[in-house]
Amino acid sequence: MSARVFQADVIIIGGGIMGSAAAFFLRRRGRSVILLERGLLGQQASGTNFGNVRRQGRALLQLPLANRSLAIWQKLPELIGEDVEFLPSGHMRICYGTDRLAMFEDYARKARDYDLELELLSGAKLRERFPFLGPQVGGASYSALDGHANPRLAAPAFGRAAARAGAQIFENTEVVAVEKDGVDFRATATDGCTFRAPAMLITAGAWANKLSTQFGETVNLVAHGPQMGVTEPVPYGLKTVVGVSAPTDLETLYFRQIPRGNIIFGGGQRGPAYPDLQRAYVRPENTLNQLRQLQRIAPALRQLNVIRVWSGIESYLPDDFPIMGASARVAGLHYAFGFCGAGFQLGPGVGDVMAELIATGSTSTPIAPFSISRFVQPETLAATA
Amino acid sequence: MAQPRIVIIGAGPAGVRCAEAFVAAGLKPTVIDEGRRDGGQIYRRQPANFLRSYAALYGTEAGRAEALHASFDKLQGKMDYLPQTLAWNISEGRVHLMHNDGVRRASSLAYDILVLCTGATDRLMPTPGWEYAGTYTLGAAQVALKSQAVAVGRQIVFLGSGPLLYLVASQYIKAGAQVAAVLDTSALALQWRALPKLCARPSLLWKGMLLLRAIRRAGVPILRGVTPIHIAGDAESGVQGVRYRTAAGAEQHLVCDAVAMGYHLRAETQLADLARCEFSFDTASRQWLPQVDEQGRSSVAGVYLAGDGVRIRGADAAENAGRLAALTALADHGYAVAPEQTATLLQQQLPMEDFRLGLQQAFPWPAGQAAALPDTTVICRCEGITAGELRAVVNLKGAREANRAKAFSRVGMGRCQGRYCGHAGAEVIAAALDCPIAEVGRLRTQAPVKPLAFNVVEEQQ
Numbered sequence: 001m002s003a004r005v006f007q008a009d010v011i012i013i014g015g016g017i018m019g020s021a022a023a024f025f026l027r028r029r030g031r032s033v034i035l036l037e038r039g040l041l042g043q044q045a046s047g048t049n050f051g052n053v054r055r056q057g058r059a060l061l062q063l064p065l066a067n068r069s070l071a072i073w074q075k076l077p078e079l080i081g082e083d084v085e086f087l088p089s090g091h092m093r094i095c096y097g098t099d100r101l102a103m104f105e106d107y108a109r110k111a112r113d114y115d116l117e118l119e120l121l122s123g124a125k126l127r128e129r130f131p132f133l134g135p136q137v138g139g140a141s142y143s144a145l146d147g148h149a150n151p152r153l154a155a156p157a158f159g160r161a162a163a164r165a166g167a168q169i170f171e172n173t174e175v176v177a178v179e180k181d182g183v184d185f186r187a188t189a190t191d192g193c194t195f196r197a198p199a200m201l202i203t204a205g206a207w208a209n210k211l212s213t214q215f216g217e218t219v220n221l222v223a224h225g226p227q228m229g230v231t232e233p234v235p236y237g238l239k240t241v242v243g244v245s246a247p248t249d250l251e252t253l254y255f256r257q258i259p260r261g262n263i264i265f266g267g268g269q270r271g272p273a274y275p276d277l278q279r280a281y282v283r284p285e286n287t288l289n290q291l292r293q294l295q296r297i298a299p300a301l302r303q304l305n306v307i308r309v310w311s312g313i314e315s316y317l318p319d320d321f322p323i324m325g326a327s328a329r330v331a332g333l334h335y336a337f338g339f340c341g342a343g344f345q346l347g348p349g350v351g352d353v354m355a356e357l358i359a360t361g362s363t364s365t366p367i368a369p370f371s372i373s374r375f376v377q378p379e380t381l382a383a384t385a
Numbered sequence: 386m387a388q389p390r391i392v393i394i395g396a397g398p399a400g401v402r403c404a405e406a407f408v409a410a411g412l413k414p415t416v417i418d419e420g421r422r423d424g425g426q427i428y429r430r431q432p433a434n435f436l437r438s439y440a441a442l443y444g445t446e447a448g449r450a451e452a453l454h455a456s457f458d459k460l461q462g463k464m465d466y467l468p469q470t471l472a473w474n475i476s477e478g479r480v481h482l483m484h485n486d487g488v489r490r491a492s493s494l495a496y497d498i499l500v501l502c503t504g505a506t507d508r509l510m511p512t513p514g515w516e517y518a519g520t521y522t523l524g525a526a527q528v529a530l531k532s533q534a535v536a537v538g539r540q541i542v543f544l545g546s547g548p549l550l551y552l553v554a555s556q557y558i559k560a561g562a563q564v565a566a567v568l569d570t571s572a573l574a575l576q577w578r579a580l581p582k583l584c585a586r587p588s589l590l591w592k593g594m595l596l597l598r599a600i601r602r603a604g605v606p607i608l609r610g611v612t613p614i615h616i617a618g619d620a621e622s623g624v625q626g627v628r629y630r631t632a633a634g635a636e637q638h639l640v641c642d643a644v645a646m647g648y649h650l651r652a653e654t655q656l657a658d659l660a661r662c663e664f665s666f667d668t669a670s671r672q673w674l675p676q677v678d679e680q681g682r683s684s685v686a687g688v689y690l691a692g693d694g695v696r697i698r699g700a701d702a703a704e705n706a707g708r709l710a711a712l713t714a715l716a717d718h719g720y721a722v723a724p725e726q727t728a729t730l731l732q733q734q735l736p737m738e739d740f741r742l743g744l745q746q747a748f749p750w751p752a753g754q755a756a757a758l759p760d761t762t763v764i765c766r767c768e769g770i771t772a773g774e775l776r777a778v779v780n781l782k783g784a785r786e787a788n789r790a791k792a793f794s795r796v797g798m799g800r801c802q803g804r805y806c807g808h809a810g811a812e813v814i815a816a817a818l819d820c821p822i823a824e825v826g827r828l829r830t831q832a833p834v835k836p837l838a839f840n841v842v843e844e845q846q
């Protein structure tokens with residue numbers, strides 16, 4: 001096959017939930033879009049994560065973005081024409097003992113300024129509302145509007161909606177080289193096809209650093225694998241997503257039940273992930289720790305069986321904040337990657353914000369703290385052109 | 386030199402002979418087995434307080450069963466034997482165990498040599514109605530009889546293809562059960578055509594003929610070239626009959642209260658997958674199998690594969706393969722192994738492979754049925770997903786690969802993790818796409834190999 005050349009207003013590299021949502025929102029702003037994905041849409045971190053649509057517990061600086069995203073989740077499925085099983089079931093952070101209640105209170109007070117309403121529960125009131133909690137659970141912070149969705153469906157659904165709206169989506173297309181060639185960016189795939197556009201958005205998760213490095217913007221991006229599991233289905237009763245706030249990783253578990261009946265869980269220590277091999281593993285000892293910890297949260301879970309565990313490839317940055325916004329060095333280049341295991345809820349909002357930024361040159365949602373410039377020294381554009 | 390740590394998974398024909406060979410070399414292997422007793426599926430030992438004779442239990446294979454059990458009994462004290470233990474996961478150089486004898490305990494074992502002798506289970510093609518109570522796999526029907534001396538129903542139809550179809554039907558007849566009919570989807574002509582390859586093992590072919598004769602003499606009809614239409618019944622009362630089309634094209638109905646079905650066997654390959662062995666597509670059996678050399682080496686150093694868990698060649702070949710894998714592992718780890726011993730075993734395996742290919746030809750997996758299944762047919766019984774739902778994710782959501790179709794449709798996401806629906810699901814996808822089955826790929830194995838209970842006591846390593 002002869003190598004072909006494709007042209008659009010924007011090239012997006014990486015078809016996770018960030019890239020798929022960005023493609024969708026760019027089309028709504030009338031921009032022509034090429035979305036390039038090495039494998040299939042939403043296969044990596046976007047498809048293997050826990051499925052939390054949670055605002056509470058995030059750094060306050062992330063809440064405006066999380067709120068914008070929640071507003072999009074709340075418009076599903078009408079907005080994209082497909083159900084991704086978003087359920088605003090409520091989300092509860094719990095702690096063992098009462099040591100962390102002051103921290104919960106402090107967070108709740110500050111979060112109110114960001115329109116995140118949290119209800120604090122402890123003692124008899126907590127047991128009455130959530131009788132399944134174990135005796136070690138001492139308090140909870142409840143967010144009524146948060147919930148969960150199905151990560152296996154979300155990114156592909158945004159991708160299909162983008163395609164229906166006219167985006168050109170190329171799956172199984174691995175980009176090997178990116179450069180800015182005069183006014184246009186050029187991405188070259190392994191099959192020799194080239195893609196040209198005056199704007200580029202890199203949403204390639206754990207693989208983004210290989211691309212940003214080609215523009216002189218190397219960051220310390222590290223891959224880890226979430227440690228997920230799911231039980232056999234049992235009658236639907238635990239409607240609230242539950243996550244532990246604890247001083248150690250080992251205790252930081254979370255779970256949710258889906259109407260089908262299965263209980264999905266994750267947390268504890270992370271597992272090994274190998275972006276170059278496209279493999280990530282669940283450590284068996286992590287699974288056993290999860291079983292132990294989950295019984296602390298809800299003793300009734302001890303009756304159940306785990307039927308499957310899985311992992312994926314997530315990317316982390318040293319300060320636990322993502323990289324999002326314009327390049328520090330190259331005009332027209334944008335990034336949204338490295339969401340540190342907490343990107344799923346943000347995905348639709350990130351897509352919307354990046355589309356706004358690329359289409360208008362600015363965004364109404366504050367994202368300055370996530371700029372790549374915190375890791376990369378800006379250079380004059382003349383030096384890189 | 387420190388002795389290598391040897392772990393053998395499975396105490397069937399391959400695992401027992403493998404353990405025996407390591408013990409003969411002066412080593413002490415650990416044998417892990419899910420069963421209460423050794424023998425695997427084919428030579429399953431009845432509970433100690435049951436008194437049926439070897440001849441009654443194993444028929445023509447009584448001698449081989451008794452020999453295998455006796456060999457295993459002689460290994461007591463010379464190996465670590467962990468029955469009722471599930472190897473639920475493998476990480477680099479370590480196998481993770483769940484002990485189900487009394488209090489559930491979790492533990493793990495490091496290995497230098499791992500031999501997977503994991504055997505096989507039934508291979509299933511859905512038929513409308515196969516989700517009704519009273520539908521069993523051939524293997525399950527045989528376990529009920531061998532282990533507990535019970536039949537799966539009062540009036541039983543045997544449906545499918547492969548040697549196990551005739552073997553289990555004859556065992557039921559011998560035990561006094563009412564067998565309504567044996568319905569073989571393979572055509573007689575195919576079975577004639579496979580004869581040259583089947584002649585590679587004349588004694589086994591002869592035993593097969595004897596089985597057929599015993600079934601006929603009992604007055605049980607054997608129909609070949611049958612196409613199942615549906616299993617009649619309902620969710621409340623279960624199976625009530627089987628509707629099928631004869632080779633001549635006539636629709637017929639049989640009344641029964643149980644169906645034992647299966648289409649030869651599929652290798653239990655999850656542990657090989659978790660051990661990160663490479664797989665390739667085996668055209669003869671239309672299934673993905675771990676890559677293995679004739680001596681049992683997988684693609685991963687230190688991991689060896691033997692028996693029906695890697696190639697469905699039957700019990701005799703499994704005994705050889707278990708020995709071969711042990712000798713090969715010993716040689717690979719610097720132990721002296723008489724080359725003629727290996728050469729003899731390799732020579733004996735040649736007709737076994739011919740016979741395997743003959744069986745695949747005589748009793749082919751009915752891939753073509755998948756395309757014809759009505760949309761309402763349940764494919765994944767664990768999750769209750771129909772052929773129509775699976776086809777929809779292929780046609781409407783662009784899922785062209787088995788794992789993608791699983792992610793979108795849930796086929797293969799339930800308790801069995803696709804062990805029973807995976808092959809049929811792949812055929813439905815391939816038929817919907819009109820593409821070669823190998824292009825659909827295979828479901829990646831994810832731990833646990835079987836459901837893992839929460840309430841376990843962890844042992845300190």
